[in-house]
């Protein structure tokens with residue numbers, strides 16, 4: 001496929017005979033932001049380390065823009081910017097000093113370093129912090145410096161491991177906006193265990209659980225999982241459940257707080273019949289709306305049910 005920036009092919013990593021990551025395959029295209037989601041210990045960091053060439057896979061391979069990570073690690077790594085879970089900051093340096101070192105480490109040509117530093121600072125909203133010691137910056141600004149070092153060499157792929165952990169809500173909002181902005185020009189992989197974060201910044205999502213991918217698809221596909229065939233209906237005069245169940249298309253009726261949760265058969269549209277029955281019987285309908293499963297519930301279903309079926313849609 002054209003413009004594939006990351007290809008992970010049957011990646012497996014064993015620790016003492018136990019698989020931390022097992023047979024993970026996916027690909028990413030230029031301009032995509034992929035959310036890598038999973039509970040603690042699912043294998044996110046292990047996968048990130050293999051993608052960035054910081055950990056050798058026990059089996060499988062990684063290609064960055066078609067370059068094999070094991071055969072040509074230098075060339076492949078040069079195309080990646082990486083912010084690990086533990087920020088690689090030298091806090092006794094100023095922002096300018098640190099980013100200059102980062103540019104050298106990323107092999108930016110000497111004559112281009114100044115411009116690269118200025119550009120990275122600009123993109124990460126750091127220009128006014130240039131002369132500040134990193135240790136004196138807030139947590140959010142330190143995270144911006146971490147992201148600035150990851151993009152300083154203008155890599156094709158940016159990989160950010162838990163980029164918003166430990167930040168306050170305003171810092172989180174800023175960093176998410178920055179990730180979206182970076183995603184327009186690069187391919188970005190963001191690992192997180194925060195579901196709304198994925199909804200906000202990613203167009204693709206993968207869910208990993210116990211080392212295995214249990215979902216791989218567009219964010220819309222994940223959202224669709226929760227648009228079910230249920231309605232939440234509020235009636236002032238509470239009818240017998242049987243009266244609701246008798247309406248055509250209704251297959252199940254159960255109380256939900258002060259309302260009724262009504263499940264209907266696939267393809268049926270009992271909304272109008274419910275409204276009509278309410279008018280005829282004087283039930284006093286005050287609420288009728290789709291009852292969506294929360295994304296959290298979908299996530300729990302995918303990751304905590306032992307027999308959860310694997311779902312997949314080509315990324």
Ligand SMILES: Nc1ncnc2c1ncn2[C@@H]1O[C@H](COP(=O)(O)OP(=O)(O)OP(=O)(O)O)[C@@H](O)[C@H]1O
Pocket residue numbers: 015020038039040041042043044045046047193
């Ligand atoms: N160096 C190691 N030696 C042995 N086991 C390890 C090592 N690193 C990770 N593991 C185990 O591999 C599994 C996956 O860990 P990993 O850090 O990749 O998960 P994660 O999804 O990133 O979790 P978290 O969000 O908590 O960082 C866990 O069971 C972990 O204990």
